[in-house]
Amino acid sequence: MHTNPITQPVATARSQRYIYLASPWTPVCGGIYKVVDYLVQSQDQQPPATAAQLRPLDTRSGGPAVFSAWFLFVALLRIIMGRISGRLAGVHVNVAERLSLIRKGSIVVLCKAIGVPVVVHLHAQMKNFYHRIPRPFQWFARWVFNAADAVVVLGPSAHKFVLQDLGVPPERVELVYNGVPEPVVPRREFDPQAVRHVLFLGRLDKLKGVADLIEAVAQPGFDRERLCVKIAGGGDIAPYEAQARALGLDGIVRFQGMCDQAQVAHLLSQADVLVLPSYDEVLPLVILEALANGVAVVCTPVGEVSAVLTDNLNTRFIQPGDVAGIARELQAVLADGTLMETLGSNGRALYDQHFSLARYFAGIARMHERCFGISAAAAKS
Numbered sequence: 398m399h400t401n402p403i404t405q406p407v408a409t410a411r412s413q414r415y416i417y418l419a420s421p422w423t424p425v426c427g428g429i430y431k432v433v434d435y436l437v438q439s440q441d442q443q444p445p446a447t448a449a450q451l452r453p454l455d456t457r458s459g460g461p462a463v464f465s466a467w468f469l470f471v472a473l474l475r476i477i478m479g480r481i482s483g484r485l486a487g488v489h490v491n492v493a494e495r496l497s498l499i500r501k502g503s504i505v506v507l508c509k510a511i512g513v514p515v516v517v518h519l520h521a522q523m524k525n526f527y528h529r530i531p532r533p534f535q536w537f538a539r540w541v542f543n544a545a546d547a548v549v550v551l552g553p554s555a556h557k558f559v560l561q562d563l564g565v566p567p568e569r570v571e572l573v574y575n576g577v578p579e580p581v582v583p584r585r586e587f588d589p590q591a592v593r594h595v596l597f598l599g600r601l602d603k604l605k606g607v608a609d610l611i612e613a614v615a616q617p618g619f620d621r622e623r624l625c626v627k628i629a630g631g632g633d634i635a636p637y638e639a640q641a642r643a644l645g646l647d648g649i650v651r652f653q654g655m656c657d658q659a660q661v662a663h664l665l666s667q668a669d670v671l672v673l674p675s676y677d678e679v680l681p682l683v684i685l686e687a688l689a690n691g692v693a694v695v696c697t698p699v700g701e702v703s704a705v706l707t708d709n710l711n712t713r714f715i716q717p718g719d720v721a722g723i724a725r726e727l728q729a730v731l732a733d734g735t736l737m738e739t740l741g742s743n744g745r746a747l748y749d750q751h752f753s754l755a756r757y758f759a760g761i762a763r764m765h766e767r768c769f770g771i772s773a774a775a776a777k778s
Contacts, residue, residue, distance in 0.1 A: 414484050414771055415450040419472065419504055420491040422455035428682050429491050429520050432575050439578075439758045441774040448774035449486050449765070456500050469500050473507055480511050487514040487769035489761075490545075493521040498534075502541040509544050514769050517545040522679055522700050524558045539563050546768040549573050549761075551680045552701025571764060574705070576757025577685045577748075582666035584691060587738070592623045593731045596668035596692070598661065598683040599675070601632030606674030606697070606717060608640060613674075613723035615644040624731075629653035629664055665690040669737060670730050675699055676717040688748040693740035695726050705751065711743040 420433045433453060440451050456472050457465035479485025488508050492501040501517070508515040519542075527538060542548055542563045548570045550556045556572050559565050595614075599605045607628065614626050626649055628637065634652050641650040656664065665671075671687035673696040680701040687694050694712045696702060706712040713726045730737050758775050765772035 412484070413444070413446070413450050414486045415452050415479070416486050416765060416769060416771075416773065417452055417454040417476065417479070417488045418491065419454045419456050419488055419501060421457050422453045428679075429493065431682055432520075433491060435576065435578060435754055436758060436761060436773075439754055439776055441776050444774045447771075449769070449771045451773045454488070456504070465496075465500070469503065473504065476504065476507055476513060477511065480513050485513060486771045487516065487546075487765065489516045489518060489765070491518045491520055492541075494523050494526040497521075498523075498538060498541070502537060505541045505544055514546050515544070516547045516549060516764065516768055517542055518549040519555055519559065520551065520679060522554065522677070524554075524562060527558075527562060545569070547571060547764055549764065551575060553704045554701055555679070571760075573757065573760040573764070574751050575680060575682060575685060576752050576754040577682055577689055578754045580662065580666065580690045582662045584666050587669075587734065589734050590623075592625050593620075593670075594668050595624070595626045595670050595672055595727065595731070596664055596687075597626070597628045597630070597672055598656075598664070598686075599630045599673065599681070601628070601630050601634055601637055604676045605630075606676060606723075607637055609674050609718060609720050609723060610672060611637060611640050611644065611646065611650060612720045613727065614646060614650060616721065616724035618724060618728050619731075621649055624649055626650045627653055627664060627668075629656045629661070631655040661686070665692055668692050670695055670727065672696065672723070672727060674715060674717065674723050678702060680705065685748065685752045688744040688752060691741040691745040693730050693737045694744060695723070695730060705747070711740060711747050713740070 418433045418436060420429045423430060437451050437453055444450055454472050454475060455468050457468050476485065476488060488504060490501045490504050492498060505515055505517065527535060542559060542565050548559055548565050550559055550570060550572050551574065556570060559570050560567055597607065597610055601607050628650060634654065638652060665686060670693045671683065673681060673684060675697050676699065678700040684694055684696060695715060696712055697717045698714045699717065708714045713730060715722045715726050762772035
C-alpha cells in the first residue's frame, strides 16, 4: 500500500477499458476519498486485457466552490471523451448530501444522456437532509437514484431510505460494507504498566465530539501519569489546543494534525483504544481500521454503527454529548486489560467477517461486472 496522498494508477495499454470512480480526489475530503483510494490501490496495476482499470475522476477540489465547478466541468468532459473512445465501461458515482448531490447528479444526467452505464454509491445518512430540501430537489434526488443501473448503500438504514423514500426497486439496491486494508505496522506488545494510548482520528469539528472528548479526559478518575490522548486530523486545531490548556491537559492531550496513510497506520499500531464520540456518522472508516488492528473501540451508536457493532462485545457505546459517559467508558476499558483485549479480538473477528478490503473489492467488482459487463482485477497477493 502506498503512502502518497494521491494515487496515480500505472498506465496500461491504449486499448484498456476503464471505469471512472467519481469522487473528490483530495485527502481533505475525508472518507469518500479514502474508500475510493483503497479501491484504486487494491487493483492489479498491470491488469489483463479482459479486466478494466479503475480510475479516479476528480469532481471537486479541496478549495473554493469556483474551483469545484471547474473540476466538475473537466470531469464531465472526460466522461464524454471516454464515451467517444469506446473505452469507458461505466461510471461509479460516489455521492454524499448537499452540493455533492447536485454535482454527482449532473454526472448521472450526462451518463444517461450519452448512454454510459452508471452506479450511484451513497456515502451519507441522507434521510433528514432529503426531507428538509424543497420538493423540486427531492424530485431530482429521486430521479438521480432511480436512473442509476445500481445503487450501493453502506448499511440497513440507508437501504431502507433508498427503497422507501426514494422508491428505487429492491433488485437495483445493494448493501456493500466498506473495507479497509490489513495492518502494515505490527501492534506494540501490551504492557500493563505502560502508558495507555487513547486515539481520536477524524476531522476536528463539533460534530465529531472533539470538545466532549477533551472535557471527558479532564474528569476525575484517570491515571494522568499513564495516559496519552492523541488527536489526529485536519480542521481548526487552535480552539481545541486552547481548551486542553485551560483544562490542564498539556502533555496528556497531543495534537497530531493531518496524517497520511502511513502515519495513521503507526498511530493505530500504538493505540490501546480508539474513541469516536461523534454526533453524526454513516459507518466511519476509522472504526473499521481500528477493528482491523485489533484496537478496542469506544464510540457513539450513530448512523450505521449500531447495526454492525455490538455493545460489550466489540465496542463500548457512549451517547453523543455525554461527557461523563465518555469518561466512564474510557476509564473502564483502560483499567481492564482483559476487557481491552476482548474488545480488540472480537473487533478483529468482525473485520475478517465483513470489512476486509479484499471482501469489499470483490463486492464492488461483482456489481461492476453486472452493471458494466467488466470489472477490475484484484492485485495479486
